[in-house]
Amino acid sequence: MATTHRATAARRPWGVAPTGLLLLGAIYCLFPVLWVLIAATKSPGELFTTSTLAFGTGFADNVTQLFAYRDGVFWLWAANTLLYAGGGALLSTAVSAISGYALAKFRFPGRNLIFKLLIGGILVPAVVLAIPQYLLFSKVGLADTYWAVLLPQILHPYSIYLARIYATAAIPDSLLEAGRIDGATEWRLMYRVAVPLMVPGMVTIFLFQFVAIWNNFLLPFIMLGDDGKFPLTVGLYTLLAAGANQPSLYNLILTGALLSIVPLIALFLTMQRYWKTDLSSGAVK
Amino acid sequence: MKRSERGAWPYLFLTPAIVLFTLFLAVPIGYTVWLAMRRTKVSGLGLGRGARKEVFVGFDNFSAALSDPELWHGWLRVLGYGALVLVVMLGLALLFALLLDSARVRLARFSRIAIFLPYAVPGVAATLLWGFLYLPSLSPIRDVLDIDFLGASTVTYSMANVAVWGGTGFNMLVLYTTLRAIPRDLYEAARLDGASELQIALRVKIPILTPAIILTTVFSIIATIQVFTEPTTLRPLTNTISSTWSPLMKVYRDAFVTGDLYSAAATSIVIAAISLVLSFGFLRVVRNHAFGES
Numbered sequence: 103m104a105t106t107h108r109a110t111a112a113r114r115p116w117g118v119a120p121t122g123l124l125l126l127g128a129i130y131c132l133f134p135v136l137w138v139l140i141a142a143t144k145s146p147g148e149l150f151t152t153s154t155l156a157f158g159t160g161f162a163d164n165v166t167q168l169f170a171y172r173d174g175v176f177w178l179w180a181a182n183t184l185l186y187a188g189g190g191a192l193l194s195t196a197v198s199a200i201s202g203y204a205l206a207k208f209r210f211p212g213r214n215l216i217f218k219l220l221i222g223g224i225l226v227p228a229v230v231l232a233i234p235q236y237l238l239f240s241k242v243g244l245a246d247t248y249w250a251v252l253l254p255q256i257l258h259p260y261s262i263y264l265a266r267i268y269a270t271a272a273i274p275d276s277l278l279e280a281g282r283i284d285g286a287t288e289w290r291l292m293y294r295v296a297v298p299l300m301v302p303g304m305v306t307i308f309l310f311q312f313v314a315i316w317n318n319f320l321l322p323f324i325m326l327g328d329d330g331k332f333p334l335t336v337g338l339y340t341l342l343a344a345g346a347n348q349p350s351l352y353n354l355i356l357t358g359a360l361l362s363i364v365p366l367i368a369l370f371l372t373m374q375r376y377w378k379t380d381l382s383s384g385a386v387k
Numbered sequence: 388m389k390r391s392e393r394g395a396w397p398y399l400f401l402t403p404a405i406v407l408f409t410l411f412l413a414v415p416i417g418y419t420v421w422l423a424m425r426r427t428k429v430s431g432l433g434l435g436r437g438a439r440k441e442v443f444v445g446f447d448n449f450s451a452a453l454s455d456p457e458l459w460h461g462w463l464r465v466l467g468y469g470a471l472v473l474v475v476m477l478g479l480a481l482l483f484a485l486l487l488d489s490a491r492v493r494l495a496r497f498s499r500i501a502i503f504l505p506y507a508v509p510g511v512a513a514t515l516l517w518g519f520l521y522l523p524s525l526s527p528i529r530d531v532l533d534i535d536f537l538g539a540s541t542v543t544y545s546m547a548n549v550a551v552w553g554g555t556g557f558n559m560l561v562l563y564t565t566l567r568a569i570p571r572d573l574y575e576a577a578r579l580d581g582a583s584e585l586q587i588a589l590r591v592k593i594p595i596l597t598p599a600i601i602l603t604t605v606f607s608i609i610a611t612i613q614v615f616t617e618p619t620t621l622r623p624l625t626n627t628i629s630s631t632w633s634p635l636m637k638v639y640r641d642a643f644v645t646g647d648l649y650s651a652a653a654t655s656i657v658i659a660a661i662s663l664v665l666s667f668g669f670l671r672v673v674r675n676h677a678f679g680e681s
Contacts, residue, residue, distance in 0.1 A: 121492045127483055128501035131556065134516040135504065137527065154527035197403045204400035220404060223412050225666065227613050229635050230659045233642045233651055234415035234422070257407035288396040317509035319616040324643070335511040339620055342515055346623035349524070356519065359512045366507040374500070
């Protein structure tokens with residue numbers, strides 16, 4: 103990009119204000135995360151006595167205590183979260199990718215109707231679904247099981263929409279035609295030609311679904327009664343509900359909060375470049 | 388796209404989505420509507436077999452949901468909260484996206500990552516962090532500012548702050564990616580015509596961003612109407628949030644605490660209807676406005 107003199111001249115009236123504003127935004131966003139990082143290092147005594155922004159000495163103790171809390175239920179919550187988010191996001195990505203591929207690359211009766219129905223799902227608030235989903239799961243004996251949290255999160259209309267846009271752009275019709283002339287079956291074309299071409303889009307869908315399921319609170323909160331099946335979000339909530347009036351539990355709650363966000367932040371930082379795939383391409387086109 | 392049919396293949400590829408749609412979307416919606424139109428009738432003392440019967444009551448539950456003062460207070464609270472969140476969150480998202488794209492800023496990469504970071508923090512954890520930051524005994528903010536963040540008159544703002552903190556980065560990224568897709572020579576042309584950076588932002592970038600802004604607004608409207616996690620998580624830390632603070636919290640209470648599924652079903656349909664009306668209403672207003680301009 104060529105920076106013209108004209109552009110340099112245009113910079114002057116604004117000076118460092120834009121950078122300053124952005125940095126203020128960055129500080130606002132980082133501050134609570136930094137604070138919990140510090141707070142989680144404090145022993146229960148230090149939490150209320152030392153300066154709020156000074157590191158403490160109790161981090162290892164806090165972690166040990168947290169993992170010992172109620173026979174290590176925190177470990178279970180972490181493992182459950184990984185199962186729900188990992189399994190759910192994988193299944194969701196697979197379903198979205200083949201649906202998007204079919205909708206983008208085939209013409210068949212009912213195509214528009216199916217697409218519109220699926221996309222209409224974006225507008226249905228989770229709340230309308232949560233209660234009847236719970237009741238239906240209860241009827242078939244699946245409430246309070248892993249399935250009750252996993253299954254309803256596989257279908258994600260917006261991901262199908264993204265997959266369709268992605269498939270339209272990334273898979274040349276000529277490639278599919280060539281494969282058909284060579285006698286490949288549609289199934290083979292899908293997983294040998296279409297899916298490999300869709301991988302970058304699928305990574306984006308996977309990441310967004312992974313984060314969405316990891317962060318979900320309402321569905322597991324409604325579906326689960328047994329705290330051994332809780333994900334971290336519901337577990338943290340119960341920890342807070344139990345400890346809000348007991349400052350002696352504050353260090354456990356803060357350490358729990360820190361440990362529940364570290365994996366996501368790590369994932370998020372390592373996968374930086376994938377977050378850019380055009381989230382809003384549909385809105386522009 | 389090929390005109391010829393590929394037999395059953397596309398349907399086969401769509402089968403998982405259609406099955407999931409039917410089981411987890413269509414059937415539950417139908418079931419909610421059915422539930423919402425029924426009620427338990429108790430005859431006599433309500434003892435013995437057949438004393439409690441489920442009967443069809445038509446729209447009674449809906450009229451009850453629409454005239455329930457408790458629910459109306461919830462709507463008003465959420466309306467105030469939602470308006471605050473929408474304006475501040477999307478305003479900041481737009482401002483940051485434009486600043487990042489202006490190519491005149493330093494530390495752009497760092498700021499972009501930092502502002503997007505809260506997206507990786509679950510709503511429960513975010514509310515927990517801010518909740519502790521609002522507590523007088525722990526808060527470094529309270530060391531500086533003497534404000535009761537959890538008081539009856541301030542708690543809405545405190546909750547809106549959590550939502551703004553968690554949502555700005557995601558919306559900023561959506562808008563920023565859209566801006567990056569615009570060919571750079573469009574700006575060069577505007578600059579050669581003597582447009583300032585501010586004029587380019589207002590006259591070139593914002594019009595191009597409009598569809599993306601509309602999309603993020605609609606999603607944010609749907610999300611704020613259903614606010615549940617933040618008030619529920621903040622409740623243990625303060626007594627200023629009732630168990631029916633937001634309409635969705637009332638649905639939860641009716642369904643799982645009081646055990647009145649019929650009211651809960653009717654209320655959730657009202658919530659869905661209001662989300663749809665507001666989303667479509669917003670789209671309509673925007674469209675008319677856009678037509679008026681051109």
